[in-house]
Every structure is written in C-alpha cells, then in structure tokens.
Amino acid sequence: MTRAMTPPRNPKTTRRVSRILMYVLLVVLAICMSLPMIYTLSTAFKGTVFVFEYPPQFIPKEPTFANFVNAWQSNNFGHYFLNSMFTASMTTIGTVAIAATGAYAFARLNFPLKNVFFWTYLLFMMIPGMLYIIPQFLIAKKLHLLNSLMGLVVFYVAGSVPFHTFLLRGFFQSIPGEIEEAAQMDGASRWQVFTRIALPLAMPALGTSAIFAFLGSWDEFTLALTFINDENLRTLPIAIRLFQGQHTAQWGLIFAASLIAMVPVVVAYVGFQNLFIKTVNEGGVKT
Amino acid sequence: MTTARAMQVQKRRQGRRGDALFALLLVLPGFLWFSIFNIYPAVYAFWISFHKWAILGESEWVGLQNYLRIFSDPIILIALRNTAVYALATIIGQIAIGFVLAVLVNQKLPFMKFFRLVYYFPVISSWVVVSLIFIFLFNSEGLVNFILVDFLHIMAEPKAWLTDPATALVAICILGIWKGAGWVMVIYHAAMQGISSSVTEAAEVDGASPWQVSWFIVFPMLKPTTLFITIMLTIGAFQSFIQFYIMTGGGPNNQTEVFLSYMFTQAFKYLDFGYGSAIAFSLAVLVVSISLIQQRFFKEGA
Amino acid sequence: MNAPVRTLILGSLLLAGVASAKTTVTFWHTYNTDSTENKILTSKIIPDFEKKNPDIDVVAQQIPYTEFRQKMLTSVAGETGPDLARIDIIWTPEFAQLGALEKVDDMPGFKGLKSQVFPGPLSTNVYDGGYYGVPLDTNTQVLIWNPEMLKAAGISKPPTTMAQFKTTLEKLQKKDGNKITQYGFAVPGPYNWFLLPWIWSNGGEITDPKVTKATGYLNSPKTVAAVQTLVDWYKAGLISPSIAGSGLGSWEGMGAGKYAGSQDGPWAFPSLQAQYPKLSVTHSPFPSGAGGSVSVVGGENIVLFKSSKNKAAAWKFLRYLLSKDAQITMATTGQIPVLKSLVNDPYIKGHPYYGVYLKQLSKAKARPPHPAYTKMEDLIQGQFQEIFSGKKTVQAALDEAAQKVDAVLK
Numbered sequence: 001m002t003r004a005m006t007p008p009r010n011p012k013t014t015r016r017v018s019r020i021l022m023y024v025l026l027v028v029l030a031i032c033m034s035l036p037m038i039y040t041l042s043t044a045f046k047g048t049v050f051v052f053e054y055p056p057q058f059i060p061k062e063p064t065f066a067n068f069v070n071a072w073q074s075n076n077f078g079h080y081f082l083n084s085m086f087t088a089s090m091t092t093i094g095t096v097a098i099a100a101t102g103a104y105a106f107a108r109l110n111f112p113l114k115n116v117f118f119w120t121y122l123l124f125m126m127i128p129g130m131l132y133i134i135p136q137f138l139i140a141k142k143l144h145l146l147n148s149l150m151g152l153v154v155f156y157v158a159g160s161v162p163f164h165t166f167l168l169r170g171f172f173q174s175i176p177g178e179i180e181e182a183a184q185m186d187g188a189s190r191w192q193v194f195t196r197i198a199l200p201l202a203m204p205a206l207g208t209s210a211i212f213a214f215l216g217s218w219d220e221f222t223l224a225l226t227f228i229n230d231e232n233l234r235t236l237p238i239a240i241r242l243f244q245g246q247h248t249a250q251w252g253l254i255f256a257a258s259l260i261a262m263v264p265v266v267v268a269y270v271g272f273q274n275l276f277i278k279t280v281n282e283g284g285v286k287t
Numbered sequence: 288m289t290t291a292r293a294m295q296v297q298k299r300r301q302g303r304r305g306d307a308l309f310a311l312l313l314v315l316p317g318f319l320w321f322s323i324f325n326i327y328p329a330v331y332a333f334w335i336s337f338h339k340w341a342i343l344g345e346s347e348w349v350g351l352q353n354y355l356r357i358f359s360d361p362i363i364l365i366a367l368r369n370t371a372v373y374a375l376a377t378i379i380g381q382i383a384i385g386f387v388l389a390v391l392v393n394q395k396l397p398f399m400k401f402f403r404l405v406y407y408f409p410v411i412s413s414w415v416v417v418s419l420i421f422i423f424l425f426n427s428e429g430l431v432n433f434i435l436v437d438f439l440h441i442m443a444e445p446k447a448w449l450t451d452p453a454t455a456l457v458a459i460c461i462l463g464i465w466k467g468a469g470w471v472m473v474i475y476h477a478a479m480q481g482i483s484s485s486v487t488e489a490a491e492v493d494g495a496s497p498w499q500v501s502w503f504i505v506f507p508m509l510k511p512t513t514l515f516i517t518i519m520l521t522i523g524a525f526q527s528f529i530q531f532y533i534m535t536g537g538g539p540n541n542q543t544e545v546f547l548s549y550m551f552t553q554a555f556k557y558l559d560f561g562y563g564s565a566i567a568f569s570l571a572v573l574v575v576s577i578s579l580i581q582q583r584f585f586k587e588g589a
Numbered sequence: 590m591n592a593p594v595r596t597l598i599l600g601s602l603l604l605a606g607v608a609s610a611k612t613t614v615t616f617w618h619t620y621n622t623d624s625t626e627n628k629i630l631t632s633k634i635i636p637d638f639e640k641k642n643p644d645i646d647v648v649a650q651q652i653p654y655t656e657f658r659q660k661m662l663t664s665v666a667g668e669t670g671p672d673l674a675r676i677d678i679i680w681t682p683e684f685a686q687l688g689a690l691e692k693v694d695d696m697p698g699f700k701g702l703k704s705q706v707f708p709g710p711l712s713t714n715v716y717d718g719g720y721y722g723v724p725l726d727t728n729t730q731v732l733i734w735n736p737e738m739l740k741a742a743g744i745s746k747p748p749t750t751m752a753q754f755k756t757t758l759e760k761l762q763k764k765d766g767n768k769i770t771q772y773g774f775a776v777p778g779p780y781n782w783f784l785l786p787w788i789w790s791n792g793g794e795i796t797d798p799k800v801t802k803a804t805g806y807l808n809s810p811k812t813v814a815a816v817q818t819l820v821d822w823y824k825a826g827l828i829s830p831s832i833a834g835s836g837l838g839s840w841e842g843m844g845a846g847k848y849a850g851s852q853d854g855p856w857a858f859p860s861l862q863a864q865y866p867k868l869s870v871t872h873s874p875f876p877s878g879a880g881g882s883v884s885v886v887g888g889e890n891i892v893l894f895k896s897s898k899n900k901a902a903a904w905k906f907l908r909y910l911l912s913k914d915a916q917i918t919m920a921t922t923g924q925i926p927v928l929k930s931l932v933n934d935p936y937i938k939g940h941p942y943y944g945v946y947l948k949q950l951s952k953a954k955a956r957p958p959h960p961a962y963t964k965m966e967d968l969i970q971g972q973f974q975e976i977f978s979g980k981k982t983v984q985a986a987l988d989e990a991a992q993k994v995d996a997v998l999k
Contacts, residue, residue: 014496018496018497019394019396022391022394022396022497023396025387025391026391026392026402029384029387029388029391029406030402030405030406033405033406033408033409033465033468033469034405034408035430036409036417036420036421036424036465037408037409037412039420039423039424039430040416040420043423056429056430056433070623074622074623098316098317098320099317101313101314101316101317102313102314102316102317102318104313105309105310105311105313105314106314109306109307109309109310109313110306110307110310111306111307111310111311111314112307112311114310117314117318120318120326121321123571123575124321124325124326124329125522126522126571126574126575126578127329127567127568127570127571128526128528128546128547128550128567128570128571129325129329130528130547130550130551130554130567131332131335131550131554131560131563131564131567132325132328132329132331132332133659133663134332134335134560134662134663134666135327135328135331135332136324136328137663137664137666137667138331138666138667139323139324139327139328141667141669146667146669154320154324155324157320158320158321158323158324158325159324159325161317161320161321162321165317190305190306190309191309194313215411219413219414221415222659225652225653225656225659225660226659226660226663226664229615229650231650231651237413237415238653239622240415241415241653241656242621242622242651242653243621243622243623244621244653244654244655245619245620245621245623245624245654246619246621246654247854247856247857247860248621248856248860249621250623251419251423253623254416254419255416255420258412258413258416261413262411262412262413265411266408266411269404269407269411270404342662342665342666342687342688342689343665343666343687343688343689344688427830427835427836427837428836428837428841447830447833447834447835447836449834450833450834450835450974450978451978538970538971538974539779539834539971539974539975539978540970540971540972540974540975541971552967555658555659555662556658556963556964556967557963557964558662558683558687
C-alpha cells in the first residue's frame with residue numbers, strides 16, 4: 001500500500017480497521033503455523049487403523065489415549081525420560097557456566113590472542129560437526145567416556161560453547177560498565193565484580209542461554225546413539241527412534257511419544273518467556 | 288612526570304597485566320575443553336580428508352585427490368544448487384515471515400503471549416518428528432493435496448510432491464521456513480522493544496500506518512539484528528541435513544541432495560570418509576566466504 | 590550396622606562375585622521396541638540359553654535399523670563392536686571386506702551347520718573364498734491378494750503366469766470417468782528389492798554370475814523388456830502409482846480397499862492384520878514368465894566380530910540360535926527358519942502362509958553378494974526412479990546404470 005493510494009481517513013477508524021486486520025492476520029498465521037502440530041496431535045490420538053486415511057481427518061473418529069499410555073509404559077520410557085532430563089540439565093549447567101565466564105572476558109577484558117580465540121570459535125561454528133563423530137568416538141573411548149551420560153554431557157558442552165559464548169558476549173557488552181568500575185574503585189576484586197555484579201545483572205541472559213542449551217541436548221541423536229550401548233542409559237530420541245522398525249512403524253505411537261518428549265521444553269519456554277524476551281532484546285543480537 | 292602519575296600509570300599497567308591473567312583464567316577452561324573435544328576431532332577429520340581412509344588398518348595418503356574429485360563430481364553441482372536454493376528461499380522466507388510475526392506480536396493487544404507461543408512452537412519441536420509429519424502432509428494422499436484439490440480446487444490432480452525433485456525442494460523449503468520463522472520472530476521482537484516508542488509514535492501521528500512505520504522506520508533501524516539473523520540462518524541452512532535425509536533421502540536419483548546429505552552418503556553409506564571429509568571442509572570454506580561477504584555487504588549498505 | 594543391611598551387602602557382594610565369573614556376550618539386533626521378535630528374544634530365547642549355560646550372560650542391544658551401519662562402523666573403528674550381530678544378508682561381504690568379521694570356517698561344528706541350512710541364504714556369507722557368518726533367518730517376497738476383491742472381479746484363484754497376471758490386472762481395474770479408483774496390483778516402490786523379482790521372472794539379469802560386470806546384463810534386451818512391461822502396466826493404470834513412489838503406499842492402499850494385490854515379505858501379513866483387522870489376505874507365488882517364477886532372497890545372517898573377546902561363548906549362543914528349538918520359537922514371530930530339517934516340522938507345515946514363502950524360496954535368487962552392493966543398488970535404483978518419473982527411456986537409463994555399476998565393480 002503506498003501513501004498516495006491511501007485516501008485521507010479518520011485516524012480512529014484507521015486504527016480500528018488496522019487492529020481488526022491485525023487480528024485476522026494473527027489468527028490466519030496462527031492456523032497456518034499450528035496446522036502441522038495439530039495434525040501430529042490428532043494422529044497421536046488415532047488408533048493404528050486410522051493413521052492413514054483420505055480425506056485426512058483432523059478430529060479422530062474414535063479418539064484414544066492408548067498411544068500415549070503405550071508409549072509411556074513401553075520398555076522403561078519413564079526411565080529414558082529421566083536420563084534425558086539428567087543429561088540436558090547437566091549440559092545446561094556446564095554450558096552456561098563455561099560460556100558465561102568466557103563471554104565476560106571477551107566482552108570486558110583485554111588479553112593476548114583475544115581475537116584469535118574469538119575467531120576460532122566463530123570458524124568452528126561453520127564446519128559441519130557430523131564427521132567428527134569417528135574422532136570423537138576414539139577420544140571418548142580413550143578417556144573412558146563411552147557408555148556414560150556424563151560422557152555425553154562432556155561432548156554436548158564442548159559443542160555448545162562457541163554459540164553461547166557468542167550470545168552472552170553480546171549481552172555483557174550491552175550492560176553499562178560504570179557499575180563495575182565503581183565497584184572496582186571501592187576495592188572489589190575482579191572475581192567479586194564478575195560474580196557479584198556482572199552475573200546477577202546477566203541472569204535473564206543466562207536464562208535464555210539455558211533454554212537454548214537445554215533444547216539442543218534434549219533433541220540430540222547422533223552422539224547419543226553412537227556413544228551409548230547400555231539399554232539403561234538410553235536417551236529419549238533413541239527410545240523414540242526404536243519404535244520404528246525395519247518394515248513397520250507405528251506412527252500414532254511415535255507421534256505420541258514425541259509429544260510427551262516435548263512437554264519439558266514447552267514448560268521451560270512458557271516459564272521463561274518473559275525473561276527470554278527481555279534478554280534477547282538486551283544482548284543476544286550484537287555481533 | 289610526577290611520581291604520583293607514574294605510580295598511577297604503573298598501577299594501571301599492572302591492572303592490565305592482571306586483567307589479562309584473569310581473562311585467560313576465564314577463557315581458557317572453555318577453550319581447552321572445546322579444543323580437546325571439537326578442534327582436535329576437526330583436525331583429525333581434516334587429516335582424514337587427505338587419505339583414502341581405512342576404518343581398520345593403514346590409510347593411504349592421496350594428497351589433494353579427494354578435493355579434486357569434488358570438481359568432477361556432477362552430484363556436487365546438484366548439491367550446490369539445492370543448498371543455494373534452500374538457503375536463499377528459507378533465509379528470505381524466515382526473515383520476511385519472522386519480521387511480520389514480530390511486528391504483529393509487538394502490538395500492545397491482548398492474547399499476545401498466546402500467539403507468541405503458537406508461533407514459537409515449531410522452533411521447539413524436534414526436526415526428526417516434523418520432517419516425518421511433513422512427509423504425511425505432502426504425501427500424494429496427504430493434507431496439502433486435499434486442501435489444494437478437494438477444498439480450494441486450485442489443482443485438478445493430487446501431486447506426488449516428494450517424488451518430483453522440484454516440488455520436493457519446495458516442500459522442504461516450506462518446512463524450513465515454518466520451523467524457523469518463530470526463532471526470527473523472537474529475536475526481532477526483542478530488538479524492537481529496544482527501539483524507543485517515541486520514534487514510531489511520531490511517525491504514526493504523521494499519518495503513517497503501522498506497516499509503513501515497521502517497514503520504513505523500524506526495519507532499517509534493526510540492521511545489526513538482521514545481520515546477526517542472516518549469518519546464523521546461513522550457517523544453519525548450509526548445514527541442513529535431517530529434513531533432506533528424512534523427507535527425500537537425497538532422491539529421486541540424487542536430485543534433492545544437499546551438501547550434508549551427500550557427505551553423509553559418502554561417509555556412512557559408502558564408507559568413503561576421506562571424500563566425505565573433503566566435502567565437509569569445502570562446505571566450511573564456502574560458508575566462511577559467504578559470511579564474510581554478508582558482513583561486508585551490510586557494512587557498505589550502512 | 591544392623592543385620593539385614595549386612596546380609597544385603599554381603600549378598601550383593603556374592604552376587605557381584607558370581608557375575609564377574611560369567612562371560613558376557615553382547616548381541617546387536619534391529620528389532621524395534623514394540624515387536625514380538627524383541628519380546629520373544631528377551632523373554633524366552635535368551636533366558637532359555639542362560640539357563641542351559643549358567644556361565645554365560647547374553648546382553649541384547651537394540652540398534653535402529655537405519656543407523657545400524659553408522660553405529661557399527663564407528664564401533665569397529667574404535668574396536669568396541671559387539672560379539673555378535675544380526676545383520677542384513679547384503680551387508681555381510683562388505684563388513685567382511687572391511688576386516689570387521691571373523692572367518693567362521695574353522696569354528697567348532699561349522700561344517701555340520703553348513704549342511705543343515707538352506708544353501709541360498711548360506712551363500713550370502715561367502716567372501717573371498719571363506720564364510721563370514723551363518724544365516725539366521727530367511728525370507729522372500731510373494732504376492733499378497735485380497736480374495737474378496739478377486740472374487741468380486743470373477744477371478745477364482747491368483748494368476749500363475751505373466752499372461753494370466755496381466756488379464757487379472759485388467760479385470761481388477763475400476764474407473765470412475767478417467768479416474769482410476771481401483772488398481773489390480775501395487776508394486777510398492779521403484780527399488781531393487783521390489784523390481785528384481787519381475788526382472789528375474791521375465792528372464793532379465795543384473796550382472797554376470799561372477800558379479801564382475803553389468804553391461805550386457807543390466808541393459809540386455811530381456812532386462813529392458815522386463816522393466817518396460819512394468820512401465821507399460823503403470824502407464825495403462827494396471828498397477829498403482831506406488832511403483833513411481835507416489836500415491837498410497839501398498840499396505841495403505843490394500844487397507845483402504847483400493848489395491849487388490851501387492852508383493853511383500855512374511856512380515857506383511859501380521860502387520861496388515863494388526864492395522865486392518867477386517868482385511869482378509871491370501872498369498873501366491875510370483876507369476877512365471879520367461880525366467881520362471883523367481884523371487885528375491887532376503888533375511889539376516891548372524892556374524893561374529895573379530896574384535897570379540899569371548900568368541901567361544903559367542904559361538905555357543907550363535908549355535909543355540911540355530912538350534913531347532915530357537916528357530917521354531919523365532920518362527921512364531923514371523924521369521925522363517927533356515928534349517929532344512931524344519932520344512933517338515935508340524936508348526937511350519939500347519940502355518941497359514943509359510944508354505945507359500947518356502948515354496949517361493951526354492952525358486953528365489955540372492956542379490957549379487959558383493960562388498961560394493963550398497964553402492965550398486967543406489968546406482969540402479971536411481972535409474973529406476975528416472976524411468977518411472979518418465980524422465981528417461983528404459984534403455985537409456987539402464988545403459989547408464991550398467992556403465993556406472995561396471996565402474997564400481999572394477
């Protein structure tokens with residue numbers, strides 16, 4: 001719409017019209033965006049017989065909870081859920097702790113080879129890590145990290161350090177430095193300035209970082225598959241994949257299991273939503 | 288120079304030296320960790336790329352042979368084309384839709400938290416699962432055909448989207464945009480909150496519509512954000528894999544292959560790790576160059 | 590410390606002592622979590638074996654089928670593979686070539702085993718003149734029909750020749766204007782596994798018998814004609830679009846009553862029955878053409894890893910899996926046994942459809958056992974896809990495939 005084509009209008013009417021238009025657009029986009037998820041949900045409520053049908057049915061003819069119950073009860077699913085919880089939580093803590101300390105230094109302090117360190121991180125974000133899997137497996141074997149959830153955590157943390165350092169650096173840069181300088185004048189040590197002033201100010205940013213880190217490791221498949229043999233140490237993505245057979249797959253069951261797996265992530269997102277938005281605003285976007 | 292000043296300078300220098308030591312204490316643990324578990328494997332993979340690598344036993348040094356092979360491999364060209372199309376379509380699509388979504392959820396209207404969650408939902412869903420769902424949606428008897436043929440009557444015949452390379456690529460691009468638009472929205476939305484409302488309000492008083500304000504005033508102000516988003520999305524798009532692996536497996540006849548799916552085939556299906564590694568490192572060079580060009584482009588435009 | 594606690598600790602120490610004296614055998618397989626195969630293996634087969642061999646502990650590990658190769662290769666590179674694995678028969682020569690597998694020719698009792706199993710499946714274990722595994726289960730494809738749809742079209746029994754097959758398809762086709770609403774048959778997809786029986790039954794070939802070249806075989810007039818027949822049927826709407834990878838899948842189409850027949854392995858029946866309880870199904874061998882009625886041999890081998898530290902114990906478990914008891918037990922889950930002596934076993938004889946599969950197995954060929962088969966298969970399938978999407982003529986596509994396969998075989 002160009003200005004020339006817009007006839008002069010009463011601003012109040014304009015506002016009302018544009019508000020209605022906005023809601024229409026909001027709803028239309030919401031429908032488009034949620035269609036695939038609604039389809040997943042409806043498939044998860046269908047019995048096996050009704051998974052494939054044409055025309056596709058959004059509302060299952062005979063809705064059933066059976067897929068959710070079966071998924072949860074099958075073969076230690078709850079246990080795998082806990083394994084994933086443990087792995088993702090430890091990864092989150094490790095990643096945030098390591099990235100926050102590094103990011104603070106990159107944002108606030110000068111040190112030799114600073115740019116070299118930083119560009120190394122950036123560069124390695126651009127190499128696809130899929131091929132590392134064999135060398136990583138060999139290292140894991142040497143360091144006795146195979147077949148252990150903590151072993152997975154070690155690799156997950158390493159893999160997420162660059163992105164999170166990048167993200168948090170931007171945030172620390174955006175906090176005004178005066179408070180820290182004043183504290184230093186008052187005789188606080190650097191460590192105290194970092195832990196007592198900078199970190200508390202960065203809490204929302206750390207929250208954002210935590211959600212991304214949690215999400216990243218919650219979904220990880222390849223390393224978990226390669227490193228873990230013990231059935232008791234399986235994580236959720238593997239457990240879900242094992243519902244799919246060579247010749248057959250029970251889609252209702254797989255979708256129900258995937259939806260169960262999404263719950264913690266949604267809870268985390270909803271819980272942190274306010275914090276989340278505030279932070280990305282303040283820091284995440286500086287390059 | 289007075290002694291007092293000299294002392295001050297000396298103190299500051301010591302401070303700097305102390306700073307450096309403190310900074311290294313903060314940076315090195317993470318960097319070492321990263322070096323052992325990521326850089327070392329990367330170097331190892333780089334070494335492999337110069338070999339005809341044997342999983343057991345001695346590997347044969349072949350020099351640049353794996354890299355030269357890339358230039359004569361017709362499938363690499365197909366992968367390059369598909370990767371470029373996917374990157375271009377999804378980056379533009381995600382930024383456009385993500386920006387519109389951000390403008391919408393930035394309005395001070397009720398229910399915005401709900402809409403934000405709905406738009407963000409695809410971001411937090413698993414790639415594997417949504418790729419499977421999109422197979423169902425784009426199946427010839429799936430929902431997309433049903434809507435286009437039986438509901439909107441745009442097409443006369445159902446289409447086998449995923450078996451025709453061109454339409455398969457369209458379907459995968461739609462998945463990419465759908466999955467990522469919410470991420471772009473969150474970042475734009477956050478950045479928009481940083482823009483002082485006095486700027487936009489003044490324009491609205493002058494009679495500009497919210498869309499005009501967003502496009503002509505807000506969007507240019509968000510240039511650094513757009514750069515950050517573009518670089519992150521570029522890295523992501525060039526490393527896309529699961530959606531291709533699950534939805535088409537690179538087929539029919541390698542026509543929907545992208546770099547990583549082809550690398551995966553070479554390395555894990557044909558067990559040619561040397562060639563797979565060479566593909567991976569060539570891709571990295573490509574991504575680095577594109578990121579540098581993007582940064583320059585944004586700086587010149589500023 | 591009170592008494593019960595002390596007993597508990599002592600008890601667990603004792604248990605630990607016993608456990609460490611045991612030999613652990615790890616066994617990788619690809620049965621999915623919910624499958625009856627998995628349930629029977631872990632609740633019956635392994636406990637039975639452990640009861641008979643108290644000094645051996647068998648740990649079965651599930652690996653997703655699609656990622657099995659990746660997982661296996663990484664483990665082989667790290668020399669931490671399993672002791673035993675159940676692998677697809679076409680992977681055996683490849684893993685043998687990699688040096689991951691133990692040659693079993695001299696293992697105790699191998700010669701006896703060799704004479705007890707079907708020769709077809711056994712042949713898939715040969716690499717470089719030696720045996721690198723033992724067949725564990727076998728299968729093939731036959732035709733699957735919906736008898737009610739046949740009856741409705743006035744067909745009393747499934748076709749046995751290619752000519753009959755075609756007239757059957759014509760009778761089964763139903764149209765609503767120009768739109769075909771019912772297909773007589775569905776070839777599930779443009780893949781080697783599904784097309785090979787049609788090529789072989791019509792007298793075509795993929796390579797020479799020694800698997801050294803494809804030119805003159807894969808693009809021979811007979812092979813071209815065989816594939817052309819399928820293309821013609823597809824274009825005439827006699828077989829469903831699933832052969833080009835579009836339309837409803839073969840099972841879904843049968844379930845929906847749109848396809849009267851299809852082809853598949855013995856796993857199809859139980860799955861179809863579970864998903865579509867109202868569907869009735871009968872089986873028949875492939876119709877015979879110029880080459881006879883020839884299907885393709887599938888199945889799995891069990892292989893012993895070179896890196897295994899418990900080869901003797903692992904071999905014991907392997908031999909147990911090939912015992913009559915274990916083979917019959919696994920047969921109840923849909924796996925066809927490989928022991929020749931079981932053909933006349935009452936369970937097998939009384940089985941509703943194993944008879945047809947066993948009959949077809951006597952006239953089934955194995956895919957070329959070659960370390961580069963995976964690559965060969967991709968090259969051929971790629972061209973099949975070009976053919977059925979209408980991009981290339983059969984001759985042009987198969988010429989190209991033959992040339993590419995030759996380069997791999999060199």
